[in-house]
Amino acid sequence: EKPHWLVGWLWYLGTFLPVIQLIQAGRHGMADRYTYIPLIGIFLAVAWEVGGWVRTRRISPRPVAVATAMVLTFFAVVSWRQVSYWENTQTLFERAVEVTEDNYFAHALLGQALMVAGQTSEGEVHFREVLRIRPGEPNTLINLGLLLADRGDTREALVHLREAQRTRPILPGSWFGLGYLYEDAGRLRAAERQFRGAVRYDVFNPRAHVDLGRVLERQGKLDEAARRYRRALRLDPAFDEARRSLERVASAESAPGDE
Numbered sequence: 603e604k605p606h607w608l609v610g611w612l613w614y615l616g617t618f619l620p621v622i623q624l625i626q627a628g629r630h631g632m633a634d635r636y637t638y639i640p641l642i643g644i645f646l647a648v649a650w651e652v653g654g655w656v657r658t659r660r661i662s663p664r665p666v667a668v669a670t671a672m673v674l675t676f677f678a679v680v681s682w683r684q685v686s687y688w689e690n691t692q693t694l695f696e697r698a699v700e701v702t703e704d705n706y707f708a709h710a711l712l713g714q715a716l717m718v719a720g721q722t723s724e725g726e727v728h729f730r731e732v733l734r735i736r737p738g739e740p741n742t743l744i745n746l747g748l749l750l751a752d753r754g755d756t757r758e759a760l761v762h763l764r765e766a767q768r769t770r771p772i773l774p775g776s777w778f779g780l781g782y783l784y785e786d787a788g789r790l791r792a793a794e795r796q797f798r799g800a801v802r803y804d805v806f807n808p809r810a811h812v813d814l815g816r817v818l819e820r821q822g823k824l825d826e827a828a829r830r831y832r833r834a835l836r837l838d839p840a841f842d843e844a845r846r847s848l849e850r851v852a853s854a855e856s857a858p859g860d861e
Contacts, residue, residue, distance in 0.1 A: 606650035613643025691715040699728075706735040710742050722749055740770035748779050756783060767799075774804035778813070785817055793817045808834035812844050815851075824851050 618640035656666055687697040692715040698708035713728035729746040732739055747762035760783060767776035781796035797814035804810050815830030828851045834844035 604651070606647045610643040610645075610647025610650075613646070614640045617643070692719065704735045706732045706739065706742075709735070710739070710745075713742070714745060717745065717749055722753065725749060738765065738769055740766045740773055741775075743769075744773060744775035744779060748775070751779060751783055756787075759783060771799075772803050774800045774807070774810065777803065778810070781813060781817070790817050790821050794821070806837060808837040808841050808844060811837070812841070812847060815844075815847060819847070819851060824855055827851055828855070 618636070621636040687693055691711065695708045695712035695715065698705060699712055702708060709728040709731045713725040713732065716722070716725035716728065726746065726749055729742050729749065732742040733746070736742075743762045743766035747759045747766065750756075750762065751759035759779070763776045763779045763783070766773065767780065770776075777796045777799035781793045781800060784790075784793035784796060794814065794817045797810065797817060800807075800810040801814055811830040811834040815827040815834070818824075818830065819827035828848060831844045831848035831851065834841055835848065838844070
């Protein structure tokens with residue numbers, strides 16, 4: 603009698619079941635995007651039902667047109683407002699933090715976006731909120747450690763980076779961060795150990811090889827430093843820093859001996 607409801611529900615169920623998350627994929631338990639296509643079926647059924655209802659009651663087209671225009675205007679305004687939240691990463695996760703509670707993932711990504719934008723004080727607030735909600739979250743420990751190190755708070759930065767390295771050593775960020783801190787402090791052997799760890803866990807990153815090469819060079823280990831710079835150039839032939847570093851080492855090796 604009303605085939606549009608059958609069609610609408612079949613459309614909805616047929617397109618919704620594959621994304622119903624019986625087996626969850628990723629951190630999220632639900633996502634708006636999973637409903638976009640399925641809801642087309644419901645909208646079709648509702649539109650068909652309203653059209654039939656208007657015809658059976660012989661309603662004048664003018665009030666129907668006005669009501670339709672009002673409904674479309676309402677949804678256009680709502681859509682315009684919702685789209686504004688997707689302007690960039692910062693606006694998106696500001697909204698996520700606003701409408702959810704204890705959402706560590708939203709705080710973490712908002713903190714990253716703020717840190718990249720140079721708003722480090724605001725980013726720190728969100729990183730600390732992540733650690734309140736989820737103590738020991740390794741990526742946030744790394745980000746907070748790097749932020750503090752850049753600000754000069756070396757002691758607390760070391761605490762966070764060491765904790766991240768202890769709990770999740772496969773994340774190269776803690777090795778890089780500790781390497782930079784030790785190098786700045788003149789502890790070149792400790793920095794070398796950290797950059798070797800960065801290379802181990804991020805072997806295809808030319809930056810890791812250049813950083814290791816730099817501390818090797820500063821310790822007079824020119825042969826191995828040159829090998830690291832060459833490896834970086836193989837990974838990224840356009841890496842100017844690696845090229846300049848290799849030229850510097852080659853120049854030092856060809857200079858008159860210091861015997």
